[in-house]
Amino acid sequence: MQTLTIQKPDDFHLHLRDGAAMNSIVNYSAAQFSRAIVMPNLTPPIISVDMAMSYRKRILDSVDKNFNFEPLMTLYLTDDTSLSEIVNVSRNERVKAIKYYPAGATTNSENGVTDIKKVYSVFEAMTKYDIPLLIHGEVNDKDVDIYDREKVFIEKFLIPLANDFSDLRIVLEHISTRTAVDFILSASNKLAATITPQHLLLNRNDLYKDINNKDSFQPHNYCAPVVKDEKDRLAVLSAAISGNPKFFLGTDSAPHALSKKESNACLCPGVFSAYNALELYVEIFDKEDQLDKFEAFASFFGADFYGLERNSDKITLIKNAVDIPNALPYDNDKIVPMQAGKTCAWQLKR
Numbered sequence: 001m002q003t004l005t006i007q008k009p010d011d012f013h014l015h016l017r018d019g020a021a022m023n024s025i026v027n028y029s030a031a032q033f034s035r036a037i038v039m040p041n042l043t044p045p046i047i048s049v050d051m052a053m054s055y056r057k058r059i060l061d062s063v064d065k066n067f068n069f070e071p072l073m074t075l076y077l078t079d080d081t082s083l084s085e086i087v088n089v090s091r092n093e094r095v096k097a098i099k100y101y102p103a104g105a106t107t108n109s110e111n112g113v114t115d116i117k118k119v120y121s122v123f124e125a126m127t128k129y130d131i132p133l134l135i136h137g138e139v140n141d142k143d144v145d146i147y148d149r150e151k152v153f154i155e156k157f158l159i160p161l162a163n164d165f166s167d168l169r170i171v172l173e174h175i176s177t178r179t180a181v182d183f184i185l186s187a188s189n190k191l192a193a194t195i196t197p198q199h200l201l202l203n204r205n206d207l208y209k210d211i212n213n214k215d216s217f218q219p220h221n222y223c224a225p226v227v228k229d230e231k232d233r234l235a236v237l238s239a240a241i242s243g244n245p246k247f248f249l250g251t252d253s254a255p256h257a258l259s260k261k262e263s264n265a266c267l268c269p270g271v272f273s274a275y276n277a278l279e280l281y282v283e284i285f286d287k288e289d290q291l292d293k294f295e296a297f298a299s300f301f302g303a304d305f306y307g308l309e310r311n312s313d314k315i316t317l318i319k320n321a322v323d324i325p326n327a328l329p330y331d332n333d334k335i336v337p338m339q340a341g342k343t344c345a346w347q348l349k350r
């Protein structure tokens, strides 16, 4: 049987939520990844180092003691983020980055930035202390087509930002378009991007058809940025398998309860991939005959960009098909994992 043994990967973009919801899902990530950049979009958002430290403790308390899992914390940027908080981040080795959400662009982003110019002084301080800026790169403008929101953000805001702050380290998160790939390729080595399993595997047909190609809306495939057309998917895929260190693994696994995702009241953007993210990524690289590129994408490039030591322990995956369950327990509800009801050709050796 074919196997793949690699250094244990890290997830450079993960939503863990909090409380009982977090307890239901955190160990899926801890089983597959050594470390994860944990997103701060809780309610209320994580806006200070003190809040990040207590959140980190709650995460560690809910991780199974068999796993050696390190949450890498982030702060949520608001119009009111103070320069003294940036100094606090620079003095705290557990907080690794600051996350920029344009206000209203996605789940729990209401407290995000309303005007990028309002936080330019924060970007100056982040540049000075070399703190990475993680960007949700979509405009939130009802006049912009939802499929164009990443492209418009890059053109209108990110290109000027990268020019104005040429020494600021920036990660454009969960890229979904050829425009994003081309922009990252043309930018300096201060810029990188994370790539999710859904933007590698799905295109927008997968929002409107079930696994048997029957017309049926698929809320569990809906996320922000929304998956795009096949040309965009192929561009993101070619970036992931290119061996270019500017592109690395970040699942953006974003759990939402089944009853919420399937209610008309909220589409709740977010694909829950943490259950089997690593297996899905390996399956994709294998299908492209690029398994030899997987370890660097999953375990080296992100750590190198963040200036972290690479992990030393190893994990093994086995090529052995497994069924993906239709739903899993989630708090007192359920959650639907990515590719529910399908099989995955690879399995993590436990």
Ligand code: DOR
Binding pocket: 015, 041, 106, 107, 108, 136, 222, 223, 224, 225, 254, 255, 268, 269, 270, 271
């Ligand atoms: O699909 C998404 N879900 N995109 C985001 O940016 C946020 C996330 C969430 O928190 O649910």
Ligand code: ZN
Binding pocket: 013, 015, 039, 252, 254
């Ligand atoms: Zn996210």
